[in-house]
Amino acid sequence: MNSNNTHITDVLIIGAGLAGERVAIEVANHGLKSIILSLIPPRRSHSTAAQGGMQAALGNCAMGQGDSPDIHFQDTVKGSDWGCDQEVARLFCDTAPSAVRQMSHWGVPWNRVVAGKKRLSTGQVVNDDPEYDGLISARDFGGTAKWRTCFTADGTGHTLQYTMDSLVIKLGITMHDRMEAVRLIHDGDHCMGAIVRCLRTGELHTYLAKSTVLATGGYGRLYGASTNAIINEGSGMSLALETGIVPLGNMEAVQFHPTGMVPVWILITEGARGDGGYLLDKNRHRFMPDYEPGKKELASRDVVARRMMQHIRQGYGVDSAYGQHLWLDIRHLGEKHINTNLREIANICRSFAGIDPAKDLIPVRPTQHYSMGGVRTNIDGAAYGLKGLFACGEAACWDLHGFNRLGGNSLAETIVAGLIIGKKIAEYTSGAAQKYTYQIIKDHHANIDQKIKDLISGKDGQENVYALRDQMEQNLMEYVGIFRTAAELQKAVDNLKDIYYRSLKIGLRSDGSGANPELSFALRFPGMVRLALCIAYGALERTESRGSHYREDYPRRDDQNWLNRTLAYWPAGADLPELKYEPVKITEIQPDDRGYGEASVRS
Amino acid sequence: MSNRTLTFNIFRFDPYRPEVAPYMQSFSVEELDGMTVFVALNKIRETEDTAIKFDFVCRASICGSCAMLINGRPQLACKTLTRNLPKKITLMPLPVFKLIGDLSVDTGAWFRHLSLKTKSWIHTDKAFDPQVLEERMDNQTALDIYEAERCIECGCCIASCATANIMEDFWGAAGINRVARFMIDPRDGRSGKEYFEVIGSEQGAFGCMGLMACDDLCPMELPLQMQLAFVRRKMLGLGFKV
Ligand SMILES: Cc1cc2nc3c(=O)[nH]c(=O)nc-3n(C[C@H](O)[C@H](O)[C@H](O)COP(=O)(O)OP(=O)(O)OC[C@H]3O[C@@H](n4cnc5c(N)ncnc54)[C@H](O)[C@@H]3O)c2cc1C
Ligand code: SF4
Ligand code: SF4
Ligand code: FES
Numbered sequence: 001m002n003s004n005n006t007h008i009t010d011v012l013i014i015g016a017g018l019a020g021e022r023v024a025i026e027v028a029n030h031g032l033k034s035i036i037l038s039l040i041p042p043r044r045s046h047s048t049a050a051q052g053g054m055q056a057a058l059g060n061c062a063m064g065q066g067d068s069p070d071i072h073f074q075d076t077v078k079g080s081d082w083g084c085d086q087e088v089a090r091l092f093c094d095t096a097p098s099a100v101r102q103m104s105h106w107g108v109p110w111n112r113v114v115a116g117k118k119r120l121s122t123g124q125v126v127n128d129d130p131e132y133d134g135l136i137s138a139r140d141f142g143g144t145a146k147w148r149t150c151f152t153a154d155g156t157g158h159t160l161q162y163t164m165d166s167l168v169i170k171l172g173i174t175m176h177d178r179m180e181a182v183r184l185i186h187d188g189d190h191c192m193g194a195i196v197r198c199l200r201t202g203e204l205h206t207y208l209a210k211s212t213v214l215a216t217g218g219y220g221r222l223y224g225a226s227t228n229a230i231i232n233e234g235s236g237m238s239l240a241l242e243t244g245i246v247p248l249g250n251m252e253a254v255q256f257h258p259t260g261m262v263p264v265w266i267l268i269t270e271g272a273r274g275d276g277g278y279l280l281d282k283n284r285h286r287f288m289p290d291y292e293p294g295k296k297e298l299a300s301r302d303v304v305a306r307r308m309m310q311h312i313r314q315g316y317g318v319d320s321a322y323g324q325h326l327w328l329d330i331r332h333l334g335e336k337h338i339n340t341n342l343r344e345i346a347n348i349c350r351s352f353a354g355i356d357p358a359k360d361l362i363p364v365r366p367t368q369h370y371s372m373g374g375v376r377t378n379i380d381g382a383a384y385g386l387k388g389l390f391a392c393g394e395a396a397c398w399d400l401h402g403f404n405r406l407g408g409n410s411l412a413e414t415i416v417a418g419l420i421i422g423k424k425i426a427e428y429t430s431g432a433a434q435k436y437t438y439q440i441i442k443d444h445h446a447n448i449d450q451k452i453k454d455l456i457s458g459k460d461g462q463e464n465v466y467a468l469r470d471q472m473e474q475n476l477m478e479y480v481g482i483f484r485t486a487a488e489l490q491k492a493v494d495n496l497k498d499i500y501y502r503s504l505k506i507g508l509r510s511d512g513s514g515a516n517p518e519l520s521f522a523l524r525f526p527g528m529v530r531l532a533l534c535i536a537y538g539a540l541e542r543t544e545s546r547g548s549h550y551r552e553d554y555p556r557r558d559d560q561n562w563l564n565r566t567l568a569y570w571p572a573g574a575d576l577p578e579l580k581y582e583p584v585k586i587t588e589i590q591p592d593d594r595g596y597g598e599a600s601v602r603s
Numbered sequence: 604m605s606n607r608t609l610t611f612n613i614f615r616f617d618p619y620r621p622e623v624a625p626y627m628q629s630f631s632v633e634e635l636d637g638m639t640v641f642v643a644l645n646k647i648r649e650t651e652d653t654a655i656k657f658d659f660v661c662r663a664s665i666c667g668s669c670a671m672l673i674n675g676r677p678q679l680a681c682k683t684l685t686r687n688l689p690k691k692i693t694l695m696p697l698p699v700f701k702l703i704g705d706l707s708v709d710t711g712a713w714f715r716h717l718s719l720k721t722k723s724w725i726h727t728d729k730a731f732d733p734q735v736l737e738e739r740m741d742n743q744t745a746l747d748i749y750e751a752e753r754c755i756e757c758g759c760c761i762a763s764c765a766t767a768n769i770m771e772d773f774w775g776a777a778g779i780n781r782v783a784r785f786m787i788d789p790r791d792g793r794s795g796k797e798y799f800e801v802i803g804s805e806q807g808a809f810g811c812m813g814l815m816a817c818d819d820l821c822p823m824e825l826p827l828q829m830q831l832a833f834v835r836r837k838m839l840g841l842g843f844k845v
Contacts, residue, residue: 040658041711043756044666098733105737107725107790109748112740134739153749158665162752166724169715177711178703200703201619229660263637264681266663321635351664353637354684466649510654514619515704518653 005205009035009174010429012193012209014181014236016042018157018411019393020215021164022418023425028171030426035174035207037181037196039231042165046217046229047414050157051344052269053139053149054411056096060113060135062126063147069093071145074589076406079143081547081557082591083250083402083565083584088379090588092400092416099416100136100150107163109152110136141407142270142301149408154344157411164415178515179205182523184212184239184389185436185444191389192436194239195448197523202514204448206441210432211388211425214240214375215418218394222532223368223481224323224473227260227267236395238527240375241534245385247567247580249376249397251531252538255405255548256482258304260367263322264352268364272330272345273297275337279308280327280361281316302404302482302548305366309482312365320363327361334358366482370394370410372401372548373535376567381421384567388432392421399565402584403547448523455522456512461505465522468506472499472532480536485552489540496536497575500529534568534577541579542566559591607634609685611647612693613655617704627693628652640673640680640694644706657706664822667755670697670762671706677759679822680706697762714756717778721801723785726793744789751784751830753823760817760827766810773810776817776827782807783830786837795841803843808834 011027013020016038024034038045059067072093077084104110115133119125141149152159168175178199185192185208193208219234220226240246259268273279278286279297288296291307299307308326311317317324330338330345335358338346342357349357375391376384377398383389392398393414398421400413454460479492503526512519544558545551563584568577609632616625630647641662648655657680660666664682671680672695674688685692700708717723760776761767767775774781782802785791793801802808811831818828 040660040666040668041715041756043714044660044668044711046661048755049661049663049665101735101737102731102733105725105727105729105731105790107788109740109745109752109788112742112745114742134741136737137742153746155749155753158755159749159752166718169718170722170724175715229666230662231660263635263642264639264662348663351682351684352639354686355637466653508653510652514617515656516654517648517656 005203006208007035007205008208008434009033010210011425012207012212013037013215014194014213015215015217015393015395016175016177017045017047017215017217017393018160018164018414019395019418020213021168022415023213023215023392023422024173025164025167025171026419026422027426027429028173030423030430032426032429035176036168037179037207038175038177039180039199041177042168042175043161045161046232047411048158048161049229050411051154052141053151053156053408054100054160054415055141055144055148055406055408056100056150056412057093057146057148058097058100058136058138058150059146060132061137061147062128063140064138067146067148069097072096072148075144076400076409077589078594079404079406080402081404081594082559082563082586083253083546085379085399085585086587086589087585088398088400091379091420092413095416095420096412099412099419103160103163103415104136106167108159110150111152113137143406144408160411160415180520181235181239183444183448184243185441186243186386187440188245189387190435191386192440195444197448197520199515199520202516202519204445206445208434208436208441210434211390211429213425214383214389214391214395215393216395218371219531220368220371222472222476222528222535224477225260225265225365226368227257227265228368233524233528234371234531235524235527236391237374237531238524240383240389240391241530241568241570242527243386244570244572246383246389247376247385247569248534249373249399250403250538250566251373251534251568252542252549252566253372253401253403253547254368254535255370255372256302256305256366257369258301258308258366259328259364261348261353262320262325262363262365265367266348266352267367267369268328268345268348268362270301271342272328273304275330275342276333277328277330280329281311282318283316284327285316287311287316302550306482306550308366313483318363325363325365328364329361330357331359331361370405372403372405373397380424381417382424382428388428388435390421390425392417403549451523452512452519455506455508455519458507460507462507463502463505464509465506465518465525468499468503469525472496472529475499476532476535480539482550483552484539484550486540489536492536493533493540493576496529496533500526500533500575503529530570530577537577538566538568538579563591607690608632609634609643610691611643612691613706614695615655615705616702618702619704634685638685640683640685641669643685644680656704665755667710667757670710670757670759671695672697672762677762677820679757679759682822697758699761699767700758708758710756710758713758713761714777717774717781720806721774721778721782723781725785725788725790727790728792738790740789744787748784748788751780751787751825754780754825755823757822759820759822763816763820765814765816766812770805770810772806774806776831779808779811779834780825780827780830783834786834795843799838799841799843802834803838808838
């Protein structure tokens with residue numbers, strides 16, 4: 001251990017996406033010092049990739065008239081299939097409007113209401129009232145009763161992140177990028193900071209703080225096909241789980257998007273189907289009307305995704321070097337429409353698959369998109385189990401989303417939760433003391449140091465981390481995807497257990513010196529398999545269908561037995577998580593029909 | 604589609620191990636349909652040399668991480684299809700920026716420094732009041748701000764800029780565009796004089812030779828030439844000579 005590599009601060013924030021930076025601003029406004037860590041320069045965080053927008057019930061645009069936090073709340077609870085914490089959802093919906101306005105004050109160029117009549121793509125004519133001219137506008141998003149999704153053209157996440165980061169720079173908040181937290185320092189009672197590996201030099205650093213915040217984003221990249229950035233490997237959740245004391249909530253709740261484009265899984269937005277695109281199989285047959293004669297391609301996200309997988313499983317998928325897929329056909333919409341109204345999609349097709357959607361079919365398949373689960377916290381963002389540890393954003397299970405997140409609610413969550421939880425962290429930290437002992441730091445440091453040495457020497461074995469990753473991805477894609485059955489989930493659990501044991505025997509191909517990328521991945525990987533096991537085992541045990549968790553053998557929601565939240569713990573030396581359950585807080589609306597689902601199964 | 608065998612010649616150097624001189628290493632890759640340089644590089648790392656360094660985050664031309672010289676031209680590796688390249692492909696790290704290793708450069712630190720130097724945040728004396736409606740803005744103004752804010756800090760314009768290659772601290776087109784973004788924002792209260800202090804130096808608008816190498820290399824197709832002209836005009840209009 002090198003004392004030059006020790007950093008002491010009030011609040012250690014792991015993650016520089018929207019959630020982490022919003023927390024940092026809040027604690028700075030309370031006069032506290034903080035250090036933000038990030039794998040990459042902050043403005044490259046995955047938050048910048050969100051293009052659609054964020055929800056807040058401003059009710060300024062014509063199609064948003066009459067909106068209120070109450071309606072936003074109802075949409076959120078319904079969307080979650082009654083799995084969310086209603087107290088959290090209420091706080092969130094009430095705070096979202098002022099959080100959006102604050103982002104405007106700080107510099108986000110939100111699109112604004114333009115007064116006057118206009119014709120929507122549906123043919124409907126609306127009239128924006130001059131009274132609202134120049135206020136923040138909103139667009140339509142799936143699952144919302146009103147137009148509520150505030151946006152900046154096609155770059156909402158980008159402008160939010162750039163604005164947030166401009167404030168971080170202005171306030172002089174310390175940012176250490178290309179730094180990866182690899183272990184939390186704790187004594188079983190308090191969290192004291194983290195052991196961090198520098199991704200420039202490979203050196204280990206020690207960060208000590210009165211409070212530590214996990215704002216590390218989602219775990220999409222556990223799946224072989226994910227719309228997420230390639231750094232979204234759930235590392236914050238792994239760090240928490242590894243303590244053995246902090247549980248993860250609802251890890252089996254994984255959202256899929258119907259149309260990720262093969263081979264790099266970039267998201268093709270709903271717009272393509274909204275404007276009349278078809279889904280075709282290997283025989284060029286349009287199959288959605290067979291399953292969903294009413295809504296066809298326009299059924300809800302989870303339904304379309306499930307039907308697509310069902311069709312692939314019946315042998316109608318198209319073979320490719322990147323696995324089976326289906327086709328999205330928008331050719332009949334015409335060159336003009338495609339190159340104007342669907343320009344963004346056309347650009348993605350040209351740049352990343354080399355195809356012209358006016359002439360060619362687009363290869364697509366359902367793709368992992370959002371992780372509802374994460375580090376379980378209370379309404380103040382405090383993680384269960386360890387004092388001084390907090391979590392926020394996609395890494396957390398604050399539990400706004402329950403078993404299904406509404407599009408546009410996750411960006412909003414990052415800034416609303418960042419604000420609310422940031423305040424709570426400031427309160428906690430102001431009354432807390434630095435609480436570490438030299439011995440504890442040394443033990444945690446030695447643990448990582450030894451792991452690195454063993455990976456380099458190959459002392460534990462010669463397993464290839466990339467080959468193991470392929471197997472993990474495959475098991476999750478095949479058996480813990482959209483359709484779930486006891487037999488397949490059991491298979492996944494068995495296989496993942498085997499992969500887990502093998503992940504403890506990884507040996508490097510390279511010499512592992514400096515900021516070696518293979519070493520970085522090998523250090524992270526066993527934690528990723530633990531997360532995969534939490535997902536698979538949680539899904540196996542939950543014998544009902546709720547939101548995105550769909551069990552073919554238990555197709556109905558079962559409020560009698562399963563109106564609860566899964567908590568996954570990882571006891572030391574275990575090869576499976578220990579699952580506990582806690583009740584879901586219902587304060588305002590009792591469980592009811594969600595109002596959307598398959599044509600055939602509706603409870 | 605033609606199944607070519609591609610040869611990648613890749614720059615290798617670890618500045619933390621200066622005893623090993625920089626060298627070029629070549630790898631063969633079987634081309635697949637729809638293959639990008641992102642796909643090919645990961646394949647090389649996973650099957651040939653697990654130590655090779657490069658940066659990708661979004662793999663969708665959104666985050667700006669992956670710019671490199673591909674056959675001499677600065678561009679985003681995630682957005683470059685191999686089928687638009689010849690069989691032999693040379694990859695070099697971007698010049699100007701600090702080398703982290705192999706193809707990885709520190710564009711992040713460079714742009715952070717730029718934001719600090721150009722004070723890239725809204726300057727206002729107004730405090731935020733959560734009880735009050737947002738200030739109104741004309742939608743076109745919002746779109747114009749967004750147009751300049753679309754820069755993803757990839758560094759392609761900087762790497763291709765003759766001035767930036769010889770003058771340390773020159774902000775390049777990305778920097779001038781950044782200043783333009785705040786100049787057109789009605790929420791920013793800086794005066795023309797304050798802006799001139801920021802931009803009216805060798806590092807800012809004076810250093811630019813106007814050769815426009817930057818303009819057609821921007822992967823976001825930002826109108827850099829227009830922004831350079833806008834900032835100049837604005838300064839002239841205020842009586843400052845640029
Ligand atoms: C393609 C796509 C489109 C989307 N569109 C929308 C949309 O339109 N609307 C919406 O509401 N939501 C959308 N989402 C979801 C939304 O973007 C994310 O949920 C949200 O941005 C997550 O923000 P975050 O701050 O929690 O995490 P991120 O932005 O993912 O940030 C995580 C940060 O943690 C850091 N980090 C991670 N691990 C470590 C470690 N071990 N040590 C140090 N640092 C670490 C990373 O460097 C990064 O800075 C979309 C998601 C995808 C994939
Ligand atoms: S026009 Fe100016 S900024 Fe652009 S490349 Fe030339 S000198 Fe650089
Ligand atoms: S202006 Fe364009 S080329 Fe330059 S850094 Fe920004 S996005 Fe990249
Ligand atoms: S990886 Fe994000 S721009 Fe290429």
